[in-house]
Amino acid sequence: MLVITMVVLGLSILIWAGMQFGYVPYLNGQITNVDQQFAKLSSSLDSNQREGFVQFYSQLYNIDSLYHSHVYGSNTFSYLETNTYPTTLITTLRSQVGLAQLKIDGITVDYSALTNQLDAYRSDPHVLSVGLDSSRLRNDTEGGGVSFSITILFDGSFFNTASQ
Amino acid sequence: MKTSSKRISFTLLAIVFLMAAIVVYSSLIRSTYSKVKSLRGELASKQESLAHYQNTIKKVENFLSQFQNAQEVQKQVSLILPAHPNGGYFTNQLTELARIDGLDVQALATKIKPVIPAKSGAVSSVGSMSADMKLSGSYAGFKAFLRQLENNMLIIDISEIRVERPQNQTPDALNYTITVQSYYQAK
Numbered sequence: 001m002l003v004i005t006m007v008v009l010g011l012s013i014l015i016w017a018g019m020q021f022g023y024v025p026y027l028n029g030q031i032t033n034v035d036q037q038f039a040k041l042s043s044s045l046d047s048n049q050r051e052g053f054v055q056f057y058s059q060l061y062n063i064d065s066l067y068h069s070h071v072y073g074s075n076t077f078s079y080l081e082t083n084t085y086p087t088t089l090i091t092t093l094r095s096q097v098g099l100a101q102l103k104i105d106g107i108t109v110d111y112s113a114l115t116n117q118l119d120a121y122r123s124d125p126h127v128l129s130v131g132l133d134s135s136r137l138r139n140d141t142e143g144g145g146v147s148f149s150i151t152i153l154f155d156g157s158f159f160n161t162a163s164q
Numbered sequence: 165m166k167t168s169s170k171r172i173s174f175t176l177l178a179i180v181f182l183m184a185a186i187v188v189y190s191s192l193i194r195s196t197y198s199k200v201k202s203l204r205g206e207l208a209s210k211q212e213s214l215a216h217y218q219n220t221i222k223k224v225e226n227f228l229s230q231f232q233n234a235q236e237v238q239k240q241v242s243l244i245l246p247a248h249p250n251g252g253y254f255t256n257q258l259t260e261l262a263r264i265d266g267l268d269v270q271a272l273a274t275k276i277k278p279v280i281p282a283k284s285g286a287v288s289s290v291g292s293m294s295a296d297m298k299l300s301g302s303y304a305g306f307k308a309f310l311r312q313l314e315n316n317m318l319i320i321d322i323s324e325i326r327v328e329r330p331q332n333q334t335p336d337a338l339n340y341t342i343t344v345q346s347y348y349q350a351k
Contacts, residue, residue, distance in 0.1 A: 001174070001175070001178045002174045002175075002177055002178045002181070004178075005178040005179075005181035005182045005185065006181055008181070008182065008185045009181045009182075009184050009185040009188065012185045012188040012189055012193060013188055015193055016188060016192040016193045016196060019193070019196045019197065019200055020192075020196050023200055024196065024199060024200060024203065027200065027203040027204060027207055028203065030207050031203065031206060031207050031210060034207070034210040034211055034214055035210070037214055038210075038213075038214060038217065041214075041217055041218060041221050044221065044225075045221065045224065045225070045228075049228050053224065053227065053228055054286075054287075054288070055247060055288065055349065056238060056241065057287065058282075058287040058288035058349060059241050059242070059244075059245050059247070059349050060241065061287045062245055062282075062287065062288070062290045062347070062349065063241070063244055063245050063319070065290075066245070066290070066319050066347055067319070069321075070314075070319065070321060071321050071322065071323075072314050072322075073310060073314070073321075073322030073323070073324075073325050073342075074307060074310035074311055074314060074322070076325060077307055077310075090327075090329075091328070091329050092326070092327065092328050092329070093325075093326070093327045094324070094325070094326045094327075095324065095325040095326075096323075096324050097321075097322055097323050097324065097325075098323050098324075162314065162315075
């Protein structure tokens with residue numbers, strides 16, 4: 001029994017010493033070796049090359065994003081050409097592409113023509129609303145007819161695709 | 165020494181050895197083993213990262229060798245999205261296109277807007293320049309001008325258009341005010 005316990009104690013001390021003075025330093029050495037390989041790889045790329053690569057990649061990425069959000073302000077005119085009656089004269093227009101909003105000042109022959117004109121502007125599927133901001137009957141010295149101001153609101157996709 | 169006393173001494177010694185073995189196991193072997201386990205885990209994770217990193221570096225080096233031969237592509241890309249704010253290039257595009265479409269430039273002002281940081285840290289941010297421009301000329305010319313701006317190589321977005329009918333001029337010529345934006349690659 002004494003011999004067995006002596007062997008057990010001896011083995012315990014041997015196992016501990018093997019791990020503490022053999023295996024642990026070996027693992028630490030392996031980790032240091034991997035760290036050195038990381039450092040060597042990091043310095044293998046030239047910093048100018050790396051900067052140029054990031055710059056080029058960023059340009060391509062940003063061009064793609066900008067084309068996705070590109071807007072076509074000229075859609076305003078194809079819309080007006082399609083939906084404005086010959087009896088309506090536009091004197092001023094202001095198209096705010098970011099707000100998808102168009103403000104028009106104009107003159108038409110009478111209130112019946114104005115109503116028809118508003119309906120025509122409303123008929124486009126991209127139009128969310130057409131608001132008559134103001135209108136008044138012009139006297140003969142001004143040339144007659146009805147002057148008006150309207151605001152047209154479009155949906156978000158109106159300016160995002162080029163019209164034919 | 166009697167045999168019984170010897171036996172008791174050996175038994176006590178055996179108990180002492182056994183207890184010493186237990187102490188060595190519980191206080192030395194267990195703590196060293198947990199240290200070994202954590203070092204092995206660290207080594208395995210670093211070796212895996214190194215393998216990924218080596219693979220990535222190899223791909224980047226391949227791309228870079230192709231990239232060195234793609235100078236012409238880089239030039240074209242820089243015409244679409246310049247690598248720095250280039251006010252001269254921007255105003256030149258605006259005034260030349262206006263001239264080609266028969267429009268008179270009455271006024272032109274540009275300004276550089278604050279850079280909005282990119283959402284991803286991996287890419288550089290985009291900066292923008294805006295221009296306010298007053299023009300006059302035919303309606304057909306103005307429409308052609310807008311279409312050319314929209315399809316221009318340098319990316320230009322039209323943010324506002326204002327058209328007015330002048331009081332005392334030929335009915336064919338209208339006054340236009342536009343606000344446009346162009347972009348560049350910020351550092």
